Amino acid sequence: MIKLFDAHCHLQDSRILSKTPQLIKAAQDNGVVCFAVNGVSEKDWHLVKEMSENHPSVIPCFGLHPWFVAQRSPSWFKTLKEYFDATPSAAVGEIGVDKGSHGRQIDFSEQVQVLRQQLELAKELNKPASVHCVRAFGDLLELMKSIGPFPAGVILHSYLGSAEMVPEFSKLGAYFSFSGFLMSLKVNKAKKMLKMVSSDRILLETDAPDALPNSNIDSLFFIEGDASLPEHIRGNSTPSTSSSSTDASMLPKETLNHPANIRNVLDYVASLLEISKEELAEQSYQNAVRLFSYEGSKVLQM
Template sequence: MMRLFDAHCHLQDPRILSKAPQLIKTAQDKGVARFVVNGVSEQDWHLVKHLSQTYPSVIPCFGLHPWYVAERSPSWFKTLKEYFDSTPSAAVGEIGVDKGTHGRKIDFSEQVEVLRQQLELAKELNKPASIHCVRAFGDLLELMKSIGPFPAGVIIHSYLGSAEMVPEFSNLGAYFSFSGFLMSLKQTKAKKMLKMVSQDRILFETDAPDALPMSTIDSLHFVEGDTSLPKELHGQTATSSSASGSSLGNPSHVMKDASMLPKGTLNHPVNIHNVLDYVASMLEISKEELAELSYQNAVRLFSYEGSKVLEK
């Protein structure tokens, strides 16, 4: 069986936390060996830590996401450092900058300052950091140049930046992680960008419960109990081919792919296979070869001192 390494997800998300045991088991049965679970604020770091203590396959990450910068407490950075002191297996994340629809509501200079503190901490700890970046790649590159390079690596998660910026980020120690969001790019742009990424810097992720791949309905796994799913798809998984072509109560409205699902449909960690298949087709490489090289990339990146990857 192929081995896969989910380099960025959020199993602590309240939408799926209660389902985490089953999600992990199902994904592991499908070859997903490890899950890098990223905290986003002071409010969920304890949940990430608990998941990592409960499941050997969960690698914890603690960080303050740009969307939650305005809600941080005066002692947030002290608290963050305490989590790293007490959790040697942890990496840094999710951190970043965002000029998208949601990110524009948060003061950008504050986002940059919070990101700077966390990138400097990642360097000090000699651990990788998982970075969120939306419509701010130039700003991110400038900040990384001022602090870097990053020998322990950084992960630009759900990378949707330009092909031209790939070498510059790579020179600073960046890895590029791809999720279902990649399918929202024009195929020509996606292919051009993917071809620029060195094979030793490719990672795969789900960003679950977000980033549902825009794949055919019958190729996807759905989260059991997801109330946003049309009733015809409740209980359907990728092994239920009857999901293909389900109608939404209207014979003329036939569902063929995920673009026809409600926007809030939850993403299952098993769907990392869909991202792998898509990238393999773009790079014209076998999915087995791509799965293994991306797995080895993730193992190398997460093999810092104290890491679970190094445990016997």
């Protein structure tokens, strides 16, 4: 069986937390060896830490996501550093900048200030950082240039930036991680951008429970009890053997994504790159292993 590494997900999310052990087991049964689980605020870092202690396959990541910048406490950065001191196996994330519909509601200069602090911390700790960026790639590139390069790596998670910026980010130590969100881009644009990413810098992720791949419904894993699912699908949490032609675009936007659906991301990216699934799985797995093999990492113990 091919081995896969989910380079970015949120298995501590309150929508799926109670089902996490079953989700991890199902994904492992389908070849997923590791899950980089990203905290987003002071309120969930303890959940990520606990999950990593209970599941050898979970790589903990701690960070303050731009959407939660306004709610941070005065001691947030001190608390964050304490989590890294107490958890040598942790990477940095999810951090970033956002000028999208949600991000526009949060002061951008504050987002940049918080991101700068966390990128400088990642560099100081010699750990990779998982970065969220929506409609702010120019700002992110300038910030990374002012702090970088980043020998330990920066993961541009669910990358949807331009093909032209790939070499610029690569020079600074960036890796490019792809999720089901890639399917929202026009095929030609996605293909052009993917072809610019060097094979030693490509990663795959699910961003579960978000970013459900827009694949044929029969090829997807669903999360048991997901109330957004239509009645006829709700009882089927594993891929079906029937041949429905319906794709996931017909499902409600809030439909939850299962971490085993990284297989669908693999299939899609491999098809655009015109390489075999096996080749892409091996490349992306080895890239993730290398990236997450910092001092104290769980990957070094596997």
